[in-house]
Amino acid sequence: MTRKIVLLLIIGVLFLPFLPLLIWSFAQGWYFPQLVPDWTLQNWSDLLTTSTKVGQGFGQSLVIAATSTGLALLVGLPAGRALGLRNFPGKGAIKLFLLLPIIVSPLATLMGIQFILIRLGLSGTIIGVVLVHLLPTIPYMTLVLSSVYANFDPDYEIQARSLGASPIQVLQQITLPLIAPGVVVGALFAFLISWNEFLLTFFVGSGRVFTLPMVLFTALQGGNTGLSSAIAITSLLPALIFLLFSSRALNDDAAIGGLGNV
Amino acid sequence: MSNPEAIPEAIPEAIPEANREVHQQANREAHQQANREAHQQANREAHQQAESAYFSVQQLTKCFGGIPAVQDLWLEAKAGERLALLGPSGCGKSTTLQMISGVLRPDTGKIFLEGRSLNLVPPEGRDMALVLQKGLLFPHLSVGENVAFGLKMRRIGRAEREKRAIAMLDQVQLGGFAHRRPSELSGGQAQRVALARALVIQPKILLLDEPLSALDANLRGNMQELILRLQEEIGVTLLVVTHDQEEAVVISDRIALMFEGRLRQVDTPETLYQQPADETVARFFGGVNFFTATAEAHKLTLAGGDILTTAYPQQGAVQVTIRPERIHLLADQICGTNLLPVTVIQNRFIGTQRHLALKTAAGLNLRAWVPPSLNFAVGQSAFAHLPPDALWCFPASDASVSMRVSDLSASVY
Amino acid sequence: MSAKSGRWKGRWKGRWKEHWKEHWKGRWKDEWKWRWEDLNPTFQAYLLLLPAVSIVGLLFGGGLLLALGQSIGLIGIMGDGSLSLAAYQQVLSSRAFWQSLQLSLYIAIVATALSTFLSIGLAVMLQRAGRWASFACQLTLPIPHLVGIAGILLLLSPSGLLSRVLFSLGLIASDQNFPLLVNDRANLGVLIHFVWKEVPFITLILLAVLRGIQPELGMQARALGAGPWQCFWHVTLPLLKPGIISASLIVFGFVFGSFEVPFLLGSTTPKTLPILVYEAFTNVDLNQRSVAIALGLMLSLISMTSIAIYLWLGSEKPFGRWFGRSWEAQNKT
Incomplete structure (x- = not known):
């Protein structure tokens, strides 16, 4: 019973910051002592105008997050397999190396990369931003997939081979379906990391790539609280999808647990 | 994809002389005088028959990181024979099975099935079916889809493969289980489905890796019976790998006993019990x-x-x-x-x-x-x-x- | 000369054909299939890791090297190709740098410690609460920091929701009476944000680790006479240790290098190191560019050093040595 109350309390505290956001997004000139504002839909209809750049930001965020997730998946799958199923000298060192971009501040690296991106004409382009977003997405993807693979029995593959499946058939019919839930979680995770990324886009985008977090940052500094709140809630959309998925797919601890044994 | 040029190399002349000496040396140490002669005779004949044997393994060797896991292993089986590869854990029997099934590539040595060299054939082309210890049904497929898996890989039409899968399930007394999920089966049922899945592709050799060790004692007897009955009905050649001498004795016609990567004695269970080649063999059989x-x-x-x-x-x-x-x-x-x-x-x-x-x-x-x-x-x-x-x-x-x-x-x- | 080489070429071609017919014809397909499985397993693992490691290495390592080159004037806009440590001198001699370093370390250490301790308690408490607890912990996991910042600002600022509630309850007379929680000198807002965001993250990881621990171990310990507290201290905590270390490591690294949270929620002076970097980087004076990069490199260096210290403290060594000694002493007597 006490445990249930504690749980409800935690959920309440975690939810608390969203409450003013929700109210503000429907509020009009909500001044200090007022507890309840005058309601309006103005902030939400403002989102649809081009001057707020929300539509553009949403589109760019989507493209960047999807591309970097796809690329991270492509390199993360083999890397996760090696880390999850094999033992080899230098495994710990490689894991630590892959963790560095997550733990160490990326600022210096960003300024270094910026230099070469300008030379290549990629500074301020979506390609440049996607490239930089690989810095956090590949490590997270690899770690999540390594723990997904650690819970996968490679004997399934041997079994399938001996029943007549070629290596490609094994991958299509056995390995991928079996690790699919973990891969979905890993991909959602990487997508969210890219979607929520502010600093990397801020430095490499040179103000020309305008993802949703950039739009939100500008709005927050601009002082239009109602609009900022509406943008903030909009940018939660993939997070909600993630939560919807995670209530099911995350049921096995494999994927998230991967972050716990780095 | 067989390689016709490789077959002539299989005849005994191709065996390096030195290696044969070593092989005989090992035998000499292990056997007593009278037995030795007979054994050598048998060996000689066996080598000459290598070409004609249904299934044979010659001079198989595999090292891991310089440490030999299997050394100079010779084995053969007649069509329809039940052969057990027996030995304590770590003796190299599983490595041997993996090389036969094609999962591992031997360092040296040759594997023949019906006169065809399998050395370059990948596992999916070997006409062998492997049943692993855990049964290992694919959890994302239904029982029926599991049994039909091998047929699907062979691009057999849906109707045909469903018919054959259901018939095979009947044979292992699991008719009506086709739509269940593997997670709904007991250990013994899962093992029987695994057996059906292996047999439905009509393999030339059925490879069983410790098929009974995961089951409890009373299930074990039923499963043994089923394996023996199916083997008699279908006539498939059976190769069982096990560390359990009782299991080997019950299931097989002949037992190949392995210690430390080498074959020690290949004989009928009766001979191994009554006339062991040396003390290690005798002790292994109690x-x-x-x-x-x-x-x-x-x-x-x-x-x-x-x-x-x-x-x-x-x-x-x-x-x-x-x-x-x-x-x-x-x-x-x-x-x-x-x-x-x-x-x-x-x-x-x-x-x-x-x-x-x-x-x-x-x-x-x-x-x-x-x-x-x-x-x-x-x-x-x-x-x-x-x-x-x-x-x-x-x-x-x-x-x-x-x-x-x-x-x-x-x-x- | 050319005729000779042509003849040689012809002969080589003939040989190659012969060789092909003899050894490879009709076989190459099978041979190819074997190639991968033939490789040494260790080598296979390295090959599988190669794309990920090389991309990360190129981006991260390459970026660091380029940054280093720029900071010492070897390359870059202001660089004239000659080595100069002026940027570092400027950084190390400025009071703002040391103040910022202090502030950054303070925020990172306090936020990490607070989050970690709270998470350990929560995880142990929610251990048997089922999947619901894990789900609750995921609530803030996918939320962007910027959204959290906006929420906290609107909740805790003097004119925020909490202040309004207190006012309407008559607990404060005006918004001036509400304690300053955002943009304050103690950076309480920043700490609250990080605790709000990171406690669920660490708890989630710890819950996953806890679920992997066999409950029999605790029972065994109890059966051997350990009280619940002893059981936690001697069984649960050591088993949780790797999870705690890696989770708090990620959190520490992130908080130390975080930009947007202290920028929007933190004190205006002193600033944290990342903000200092940002300001130097966006300065109109291009000479400040190398200072920004030098600062960024110092930031990376400091976080790497603290991670190394942290890992060393977390490994068996520092304490293991004492235990080892006491065991040896026992054996001697």
Whole structure:
């Protein structure tokens, strides 16, 4: 019973910051002592105008997050397999190396990369931003997939081979379906990391790539609280999808647990 | 995809002379004089038949990081034969199975099936079906889809493969289970589905990796029966890998016994029990009585002066063994030969048998497994009858072995 | 000369054909299939890791090297190709740098410690609460920091929701009476945000680790006479240790290098190191560019050093040595 109350309390505290956001997004000139504002839909209809750049930001965020997730998946799958199923000298060192971009501040690296991106004409382009977003997405993807693979029995593959499946058939019919839930979680995770990324886009985008977090940052500094709140809630959309998925797919601890044994 | 050019290399002339020497050397050490000749003869014939054998493995060797896991392994099987590869864990039997199934590539050696070299054939092209220890049904497929998996990989039409899968499920007494999920099955049922999944592709060889060790005792008997019945019906050649000698004895026609990456003895279960090649083999099959003697043809003179007669003629210093269940214990002296006066020093009732420890006047320790009705009190005198055909001898091994034997018998008491 | 080489070429071609016919014809397909499985397993693992490691290495390592080159004037806009440590001198001699370093370390250490301790308690408490607890912990996991910042600002600022509630309850007379929680000198807002965001993250990881621990171990310990507290201290905590270390490591690294949270929620002076970097980087004076990069490199260096210290403290060594000694002493007597 006490445990249930504690749980409800935690959920309440975690939810608390969203409450003013929700109210503000429907509020009009909500001044200090007022507890309840005058309601309006103005902030939400403002989102649809081009001057707020929300539509553009949403589109760019989507493209960047999807591309970097796809690329991270492509390199993360083999890397996760090696880390999850094999033992080899230098495994710990490689894991630590892959963790560095997550733990160490990326600022210096960003300024270094910026230099070469300008030379290549990629500074301020979506390609440049996607490239930089690989810095956090590949490590997270690899770690999540390594723990997904650690819970996968490679004997399934041997079994399938001996029943007549070629290596490609094994991958299509056995390995991928079996690790699919973990891969979905890993991909959602990487997508969210890219979607929520502010600093990397801020430095490499040179103000020309305008993802949703950039739009939100500008709005927050601009002082239009109602609009900022509406943008903030909009940018939660993939997070909600993630939560919807995670209530099911995350049921096995494999994927998230991967972050716990780095 | 067979390679016709590779086949001529299979004939014995291609075997490096030195290696054959080594092989024979190993045999020489392991076998007694009379047996050796016969064995060599058999070996020679076997090599010559290599080409014609249904399935054969020649000179198979595999090292991991410089440490040999399997060394110079020769094996063959007739069509429809049941062969067991038996040995303690880590003896290289699983590595051998993996090389045969194509998961591992041997360092050297050749594998032939129906005269076709399999060395370059990937696992999916080998016409072999592997059943792993855990059953390992694909959890994302239904039972029916699991059984039809191999057929699907062979691009057989849906209707046909469903028909065959259902027929196969009937054969393993799991008709009507096609739509279940693997997670809904018990361990024994899962193992039977795994068997059906392997047999439905009509493999030339069925490879079983410890098929029963994951099951509990009463299920094990049923599964053994099922495997034997299906094998007789279908006539598939069976290769079982196991560490459990009872399992090997029940399932197979012949057992290939492996220790430390090498084959020690390939024989019928009866021969392995009654006429082991050496003490290690005897001990692996539950042998507990070992003592030294000097042999002159059929006459064995024991260290203490007792004289026994054996059905197997020998010369010189020998190591004698007798299975504990072959020793008869008599209260009175009835017949004159092979009778040793003993004292009972331990009596353990284990249900179906009574395990007795005996000591002769000369200090020789023996263990006898007698019917439970034969109840001898500890300290009681009796006569042990050792039948001549149960006394098996092999050349005495070096001192260290006999040391070990005496240590062991000392530790019993 | 050319005729000779042509003849040689022809002969080589003939040989190659012969060789092909003899050894490879019709076989190459099978041979190819074997190639991968033939490789040494260790080598296979390295090959599988190669794309990920090389991309991360190129981006991260390459970026660091380029940054280093720029900071010492070897390359870059202001670089004239000669080595100069002026940027570092400027950084190390400025008071703002040391103040910022202090502030950054303070925020990172306090936020990490607070989050970690709270998470351990929560995880142990929610251990048997079922999947619901894990789900609750995921609530803030996918939320962007910027959204959290906006929420916290609107909740805790003097004119925020909490202040309004207190006012309407008559607990405060005006918004001036509400304690300053955002943009304050103690950076309480920043700490609250990080605790709000990171406690669920660490708890989630710890819950996953806890679920992997066999409950029999605790029972065994209890059966051997350990009280619940001893059981936690001697069984649960050591088993949780790797999870705690890696989770708090990620959190520490992130908080130390975080930009947007202290920028929007933190004190205006002093600033944290990342903000200092940002300001130097966006300065119109291009000479400040190398200072920004030098600062960024110092930031990376400091976080790597603290991670190394942290890992060393977390490994068996520092304490293991004492235990080892006491065991040896026991054996001698």
